[in-house]
Amino acid sequence: MSVVAEAGSAALGAADPAAPPERGRSARPGRIVAVFLAAIVGVAVLAVVDLTLGTSHVGVRDLLGLLTGSGDDEALAVLVASRAPRVLAALVVGAALGLSGSALQSVARNPLASPDTLAVNAGAYFTVVLAAVTGLALPFAVNGVLAFVGGLAAASLVLAIARGGAEGPTRLVLAGSATMLALSSLTILLMLLFEQETMGMFAWGEGSIVQSGTAKVAQAAPVLLLAGAALVIWSRRLDVLALGDDTASVLGLDVKRTRIVTVLLAVLLAALAVTVAGPIGFVGLTAPVIARLVAGRVPGLSRHRLLLPLAALAGCVVVLAADVLLRLAVPGVAGVAIPTGIVTTLFGASVMVWLARRLRDSGPARSTASVGAHPATRSRTALVIGVLVAAVVAALVAGFLLGDRLLLLGDVTNWFAGASGRQVTFVLDQRTPRVLAAVLAGAALGLAGTTVQAVARNPLAEPSLLGITGGAGVGAVLAIALFPGTGFWVVSLGAAVGALSTFALVYTLANRRGLSSDRLVLVGIGVSAVATSLITLLVLLTNPWNTTMALTWLSGSTYGRTATQVWPVVIALLVLVPLLVRWRRDLDVLAVDDDVARVLGVQLERTRLGLLVATALLTAAAVSAIGVVGFVGLVAPHLARSLVGSSHTRVIPVAALLGALLVSVADTLGRSVIAPAQIPAGLLTAMIGAPYFIYLLWRTRRSAL
Known part of the structure; x- marks a missing residue:
């Protein structure tokens, strides 16, 4: 990612704080x-x-x-x-x-x-x-x-x-x-x-600023x-x-x-x-x-x-x-x-x-193709994918077994066979949608982050930092506020509309004389702040005493999820993953340079737009399932590139598996560590992802990203 130079980077004229006191006037x-x-x-x-x-x-x-x-x-x-x-x-x-x-x-x-x-x-x-x-x-x-x-x-x-x-x-x-x-x-x-x-x-x-007295x-x-x-x-x-x-x-x-x-x-x-x-x-x-x-x-x-x-x-x-x-x-x-x-x-x-x-564009952004990437052989890639599949399966099993009540493998087996007792049936009926929502939403966020980083050529880009996650949250909360007691499909539609609208806004504002990586990130962060405030405003206007609703969406929780709420993520993955696989070569080219993409015949704007729309839809599906979860779209692609290299043929499945693993583990830990109280999965992913993000910034602080 390119960085705006310290002095003269902002075209703010005399309003630029970096400018020295005026001379000659x-x-x-x-x-x-x-x-x-x-x-x-x-x-x-x-x-x-x-x-x-x-x-x-x-x-x-x-x-x-x-x-x-x-x-x-x-x-x-x-x-x-x-x-x-x-x-x-x-x-x-x-x-x-x-x-x-x-x-x-x-x-x-x-x-x-x-x-x-x-x-x-x-x-x-x-x-x-x-x-x-x-x-x-x-x-x-x-x-x-x-x-x-x-x-x-x-x-x-x-x-x-x-x-x-x-x-x-x-x-x-x-x-x-x-x-x-x-x-x-x-x-x-x-x-x-x-x-x-x-x-x-x-x-x-x-x-x-409400005060009780002047003390x-x-x-x-x-x-x-x-x-x-x-x-x-x-x-x-x-x-x-x-x-x-x-x-x-x-x-x-x-x-x-x-x-x-x-x-x-x-x-x-x-x-x-x-x-x-x-x-x-x-x-x-x-x-x-x-x-x-x-x-x-x-x-x-x-x-x-x-x-x-x-x-x-x-x-x-x-x-x-x-x-x-x-x-x-x-x-x-x-x-x-x-x-x-x-x-x-x-x-x-x-x-x-x-x-x-x-802000003036400081030149071409750094290619994400070389960020944290170590070329991997086919055997290494197969080994990484095999280990991750095993880890995700283990996380799924742990999700079924752990929580406010500990279960055994035999209980889960009997439940699948329809022969479990009443209490075990009740627990697993409640727990299964949560486990599936965490895994599928994590995979969707991992894929969304992969696409954003390639299109923006910014290894630190992520759906939540670009405002897409917040926009989906606004759409979902607005649907709940305007249509209380409505079906979940309306909430999912609201999240999708919110994500796409926010994406369109960020893309339009950042696309000034060409899409700049710096502008895309900064505009996205500003829009994300607006989205967070709008969620709070909607809750306080419609139900000021129900702050739990806002906290649920803002912190990313699988609490109370049902099987119906998992279907939007399933549909989004089934429709969009084949498209991302089809575009994997275009992602490789976009991650390097616009000029290279044009020379190789990639229809730049149309491909970029399609990929970002897919990102918005994946994010909306994830938010409708588990609320606003941040940093998964940052950590998963970055770790994927460090494990299997920059080729998106390999990065796409590895990032999806890493995203699923991260959210699943976070959800299981949140349900188990202080049971019967619970820690929302989004809070744990943020507490893991934010330090990792800071580490990435610190590690590269002496070089322009």
């Missing part, structure tokens, strides 16, 4: 003052509008009455207890995330760096949930320290993998996404295992002011750092120290925001982008001593505007139940897609 104090006055007025207007919105009948006149001394006690109580704390929280969170994101973009010299893409929010959220599991009511300061430690650990890992952002936006976002998914899986696991202790944290995990805001405000002031004082160093490491070193700047201090302050601010309102998504990406776009038109404003405060104001505008939009679109109690972070994520992910579309 004199600052215009009048225009700078006008920009700040407009931003302050915008924040004030949105804050006032937000104060007038809520579930009670207190409106503008009542609030004006309070100012003139003629208001009643009800209006005062509503303002003090509910609306004012919410607006103050929006101001604190928006300013903190705006400052944090702007500082991180400057340190990484990367327009896509933010508390979200560097997994700071995910790390902070995980430690807060981990603390909640204890059942202890920890003070605000303790929760803040825990969030800071978690966010700093996650950011340090991501920056180390991506060499501080020096290898371009794609690698940074991939590392951050993998770390975020691993931490999110652990967080969901904690919420499932400790449902009582973490009650209410699912919606809060999307970022909610949190009052404690957070001094930290915000001190950290923000420290960043502004540090701003001259950031101006020098923007010139490049070599130039900054020549000018006497301690580059390493500057980066460390800036990252510490940025993570502190992001952790502060998470402690107050949960991980409100993409504000730390959107606010600095808005600030830099404005700064690009006003000479002198791109200096960090002005840019940082402007990003803080932009963050306040983003959070307040999202909250106002939410209150207007979903009035009443339902609007309170929906986190503001869902709206900011939808908007911020759109900004990320816009940035990704503006």
Whole structure:
């Protein structure tokens, strides 16, 4: 996979965070003052509008009455207890995330760096949930320290993998996404295992500025002011750092120290925001982008001593505007139940897609034909396939035997013969569809990942990272929400429509002057974030108390599966596997280079489109059977190439078997390790696949992918 070069990789003009402060243009104090006055007025207007919105009948006149001394006690109580704390929280969170994101973009010299893409929010959220599991009511300061430690650990890992952002936006976002998914899986696991202790944290995990009083805001405000002031004082160093490491070193700047201090302050601010309102998504990406776009038109404003405060104001505008939009679109109690972070994520992910579309292609992508590939003889390939078939059979047998009740082989034999007892019959009637769903869905995901990696020529591409898995999840949940109690075929159709629609969207957005591997991945990650937020939004709108439904789809579980739900995967495999086998030679050529494909007579666009449609359908079938399961499409093809080489004649069966084995083992372990409680299979595959993904990034971090 090619990587976008560090400086000049983004065609963002003056909005590019990697760009040094402008030279040759004199600052215009009048225009700078006008920009700040407009931003302050915008924040004030949105804050006032937000104060007038809520579930009670207190409106503008009542609030004006309070100012003139003629208001009643009800209006005062509503303002003090509910609306004012919410607006103050929006101001604190928006300013903190705006400052944090702007500082991180400057340190990484990367327009896509933010508390979200560097997994700071995910790390902070995980430690807060981990603390909640204890059942202890920890003070605000303790929760803040825990969030800071978690966010700093996650950011340090991501920056180390991506060499501080020096290898371009794609690698940074991939590392951050993998770390975020691993931490999110652990967080969901904690919420499932400790449902009582973490009650209410699912919606809060999307970022909610609802507050009970002003205690949190009052404690957070001094930290915000001190950290923000420290960043502004540090701003001259950031101006020098923007010139490049070599130039900054020549000018006497301690580059390493500057980066460390800036990252510490940025993570502190992001952790502060998470402690107050949960991980409100993409504000730390959107606010600095808005600030830099404005700064690009006003000479002198791109200096960090002005840019940082402007990003803080932009963050306040983003959070307040999202909250106002939410209150207007979903009035009443339902609007309170929906986190503001869902709206900011939808908007911020759109900004990320816009940035990704503006990235310049850095040249041909690296061929997946050589990634992890060791040519294998026919005898070696036959041996690998034989071992994997035996392993899958063993996993099937283990799936039948293990669970909340242990069975014997004789019990299974009698059940197949129709001679088992009532209890054994009941257990196996429930367990068999789950075992088959795991094996078949795993095979489908392994094949989908193989196809995506070949078409995108990206060894780190995967259906979930390209948004296809999330789109299938949105379609399935939407079918359940709109047609409750409907047949499973409607859910499967919804998943297929969602997957195909998402694929069409990602493909169209990424196919700008030719399909770019970098754009495909970055656009897919942005669309995937939108899909996750939409699933949460659909659940909260239709059944806000049934968070288990969302967690089931988001974590990938075989719980409650029936024989009917297995059939879509069977049909998809029967129809699409022969097509993939037929296209195996085309996959070999596509994995190398577009020019080679054209020379050899491959109808490039039509073949690529057909393969990606097959990928979307395989993913949709898998999601309809077991929900959203990530990283299987990454691990299975990569291991297959390392075992049998890059020829898709060999990779296709091996990747299918590896995918089946991985999901089957994960499902069996999830049903057995803490029985009768269960761990969803998708969480285990993420906890296995995400570290493997990070390992792949780390192993190749000194070479462009």
